[in-house]
Amino acid sequence: MKSLSCLVKFILPVVLIAGGCVFMDSSFAIEIKSSAFRDGEYIPVRYTGLGEDVSPPLSWSGAPEGTQSYCLIVDDPDAPMGTWDHWILYDIPKSKSSLEEGIPKEATLQDGSKQGVNDFRDIGYDGPAPPPGKPHRYIFTLYALDAELGLEPGLNKESVLKSIKGHTIGKGKLTGLFKR
Helix, strand or coil, X not given: CHHXXXXXXXXXXXXXXXXXXXXXXXXXXXXXXXXXXXXXXXXXXXXXXXXXXXXXXXXXXXXXXXXXEEEEEEEECCCCCCCEEEEEEEEEECCCCEECCCCCCCCECCCCCEEXXXXXXXXXXXXXXXXXXXXXXXXXXXXXXXXXXXXXCCCCHHHHHHHHCCCEEEEEEEEEXXXX
């Protein structure tokens, strides 16, 4: 039995890599953080629909070699009607390692980044505004991509995720909480 588990540990990864899959291990983890809140902490009201509703400052490090662009998706998996998309930002240049507070709600930003349509049917960031009750999680997921995709602005999350499939070489998550 022990020899079977050893075989699985060493042969399975080789078979998966040879078959075109890439193993995402910790060396491909991107650290994403905010100076406004820490992972697992509450998002300040300023960055919510109950406050000024501006996007929080974000920064990241640890992108894998070969990164050509980034994509950021912010969603709430605890929304009553299923996961709710708050921000879709893509074609972020590889030279970026941060986003300042208050990204404008424009389809195409000055640096060439594109913003998609969130579930509020808006371009850009719309912060947390959950119904009263338990805290919701707001997950900021940053994807490092091996290509510049050159997508049109105004796409929804589903379209962006289809476009980045097969191009993701690293990923990082930051989770903020908010409740009324």
